[in-house]
Structure formats: structure tokens, C-alpha cells
Amino acid sequence: MNVPCGWPGEVSSGGRAAGTDDEELAREVENLRQSRVSEIRRNALERLKQAGGRPEGLGIEGLEPVLAALREAQVEALFVDTGTRRSAKAWIGPEPTQIADDEGLLRELGITPIGPVDVDSALVRAAAG
Numbered sequence: 001m002n003v004p005c006g007w008p009g010e011v012s013s014g015g016r017a018a019g020t021d022d023e024e025l026a027r028e029v030e031n032l033r034q035s036r037v038s039e040i041r042r043n044a045l046e047r048l049k050q051a052g053g054r055p056e057g058l059g060i061e062g063l064e065p066v067l068a069a070l071r072e073a074q075v076e077a078l079f080v081d082t083g084t085r086r087s088a089k090a091w092i093g094p095e096p097t098q099i100a101d102d103e104g105l106l107r108e109l110g111i112t113p114i115g116p117v118d119v120d121s122a123l124v125r126a127a128a129g
Helices: 022-051 063-071 103-108 119-128
Strands: 089-092 115-118
Touching: 063 119, 089 103, 089 119, 115 119
Parallel strands: none
Antiparallel strands: 089 115
């Protein structure tokens, strides 16, 4: 998850004076970063929870609907359950959002498939696109 530049936060250690503790500064910065990433995740998950099941499709689940949304560049946040091992493959084209669970669909869209790849890798590639 990308953390925007300029995110608020302060650290109490560090500085240019002799004897400053660079390791303490690094720990504080990392703790601040982790806190901000957790906040962003919580907010995104809350938006997903609120949007789930709406007719306008703001919170979708399932491989085929997610692949379709990625193809259309309609994904703001992608959540992948890292605790689940998937054996599924996805077909990809040269561009990141050229993704499908079926080689034929890409060909119907006029895309020459590169080949099947691990579905999780394809999802991340398309989302980062």
C-alpha cells in the first residue's frame, strides 16, 4: 500500500548534533509509517464494508468480477487474502490491466496473451498498473 508523501507525524529523536541516535530515529520513523499504513488499511476496509452489496458495485468480491474491474481500471483498493493459497492462474497481456481468467476473453478483446501466471501476481500487477 502506498503511503502518501507529506503524511503527518513527528519524531522526537534524531538531529544533526553529535551523539544523536540514528537507530532510535529509524525505529520511530518505522513505527510512524506502520501506524499510518494501518490507519489507511482500516479506512479502506471500512469503506469496503460500507460499500459491500450495493447495486452500484463499489465493493465487489470474487475472481471474475475483480478481474473485470481491474481490466476497466475501476479498482481503488485491492485486498488479497494472503492467508489463502490459490492455485488459479490468470491470463495477462502486455499491459497490466489486460487480465482475464480465460485466454479466449483476452483474444476476443484483441489482446495477444503473454501467458498464464499466478493469479495473485497478476492481481497485484494489474492493481499497480
